[in-house]
Amino acid sequence: EEEEEISAVVNEHAVPWFPRKVSDLDTFAEKVMEMGEELSSDHPGAKDPVYRRRRYDIVQKAKEYRTGQPLPRIEYTQEEKDTWRQVYTRLRAMYPKYACREFLHVFPLLEQNCAYGPDTIPQIEDISRFLKDCTGFTLRPVMGLLTPRDFLNSLAFRVFHSTQYIRHHSDPYYTPEPDCCHELLGHVPLFADPNFAELAQEIGLASLGASDEDIEKLATIFWFTAEFGLCREGTEVRAFGAGLLSSFGELEYALTEKPEKRTFDPSLTAVQKYPITQYQPVYFVADSFRDATSKLREFNSSMRRPFQVRYNPYTQSVEVLDTK
Numbered sequence: 001e002e003e004e005e006i007s008a009v010v011n012e013h014a015v016p017w018f019p020r021k022v023s024d025l026d027t028f029a030e031k032v033m034e035m036g037e038e039l040s041s042d043h044p045g046a047k048d049p050v051y052r053r054r055r056y057d058i059v060q061k062a063k064e065y066r067t068g069q070p071l072p073r074i075e076y077t078q079e080e081k082d083t084w085r086q087v088y089t090r091l092r093a094m095y096p097k098y099a100c101r102e103f104l105h106v107f108p109l110l111e112q113n114c115a116y117g118p119d120t121i122p123q124i125e126d127i128s129r130f131l132k133d134c135t136g137f138t139l140r141p142v143m144g145l146l147t148p149r150d151f152l153n154s155l156a157f158r159v160f161h162s163t164q165y166i167r168h169h170s171d172p173y174y175t176p177e178p179d180c181c182h183e184l185l186g187h188v189p190l191f192a193d194p195n196f197a198e199l200a201q202e203i204g205l206a207s208l209g210a211s212d213e214d215i216e217k218l219a220t221i222f223w224f225t226a227e228f229g230l231c232r233e234g235t236e237v238r239a240f241g242a243g244l245l246s247s248f249g250e251l252e253y254a255l256t257e258k259p260e261k262r263t264f265d266p267s268l269t270a271v272q273k274y275p276i277t278q279y280q281p282v283y284f285v286a287d288s289f290r291d292a293t294s295k296l297r298e299f300n301s302s303m304r305r306p307f308q309v310r311y312n313p314y315t316q317s318v319e320v321l322d323t324k
C-alpha cells in the first residue's frame with residue numbers, strides 16, 4: 001500500500017527515472033555523452049590512430065563492466081607510464097604547499113596501499129578496495145563523460161565513475177576531459193575522507209529524481225566544491241577540488257591573489273556561471289567539509305521534490321519516503 005502510494009507520487013509528478021539500487025548503475029555503462037571511442041577534433045590525440053585505438057580498447061572494458069565483477073586492470077604501456085610520471089612528479093611536489101590537510105593525510109596511505117608513485121599507474125581495483133575500507137566509496141570504470149544527472153546520481157550510492165585512459169603524451173600538462181591523472185590524483189584521495197564522502201553523497205542523494213534545473217544547480221555546486229573547491233585552514237586557504245589538485249598550473253593560480261574568492265554558500269554557488277576551458281575567475285571557499293554539508297542540507301530542503309529519499313547502506317539501495 002505504502003509503496004504503491006509512493007510510486008504514484010513519483011509517477012504523477014513525472015519524476016525523472018533514477019537508480020534505486022547500486023546495480024541499477026549498470027544502465028549507465030553505455031550512456032556516456034561524448035562516446036569514449038570518438039575524440040573531439042581539438043583533442044591532442046585526435047590525429048593519432050594508435051592513441052585512438054588504445055582509447056577504444058580501454059573504454060570497451062568499461063562498457064562491459066557490471067556491478068559485482070572485479071574492476072578491469074589495465075596493463076599500461078611505457079609511454080603511458082612516462083606521461084603519468086611527469087604529471088605525478090610535478091604535482092606531488094606541490095601538494096605540501098597547496099593541498100588541504102585531509103588530502104595530505106590520505107596521500108601517503110595511497111602510496112603505501114595502492115602503489116601510488118612515479119613509476120606505476122595505480123589500478124582502480126586496488127584503489128576501490130582501499131576506499132571501501134575508508135568511507136564505503138567504490139569506483140566504477142566509465143567510458144567517458146556521463147551526463148551530470150547520471151554522474152551525480154551515482155554519488156548517492158557512494159560510487160565514483162573513474163576513467164582509466166590517460167591524456168595524450170604530446171601534452172602531459174593538459175587534458176580537455178577527465179583522465180586517470182585527474183581521477184586518481186584529483187578525486188580519489190578525498191573520497192577516502194569521511195567528511196568529504198558525506199558531502200559528495202549529499203549532493204548525490206539530492207540529485208535523485210531532481211528536476212533539470214535542480215540538476216544544473218547541484219552540478220554547479222559539485223563544480224565549485226569537488227572540482228574547484230578551496231577550504232579555509234586557520235588563516236590559510238588550501239585546495240580540495242580535483243580540477244585544482246590534478247592541474248599544476250591552476251593549483252598555483254587558484255591560491256594567488258588573482259582570482260576572486262567567495263565564501264561557499266549553496267544558494268549563491270548553485271547559480272554561479274563558470275568556464276570549462278580556462279582557469280576559473282571565481283572560486284568558493286568552504287569553512288570545512290562538515291560546514292559545507294550542513295549548508296547544503298539546508299539548501300536541499302528548499303528544493304521542490306515531492307518525496308524524500310533515504311540511503312540504506314545494508315542493501316545499497318535508496319528508499320523513497322512520501323512527504324504528504
Ligand SMILES: Cc1ccnc(-n2c(S)nc3sc(C)c(C)c3c2=O)c1
Nearest residue numbers: 146147148151176177178182219222
Ligand atoms: C558534475 C559532473 C558530471 C560529469 N562529469 C563531470 N566532470 C568531472 S567529475 N571532471 C571533469 S575534468 C574535466 C576537464 C571535465 C570537463 C570534467 C567533468 O565534466 C562533472
Ligand SMILES: [Fe+3]
Nearest residue numbers: 178227242243
Ligand atoms: Fe572531475
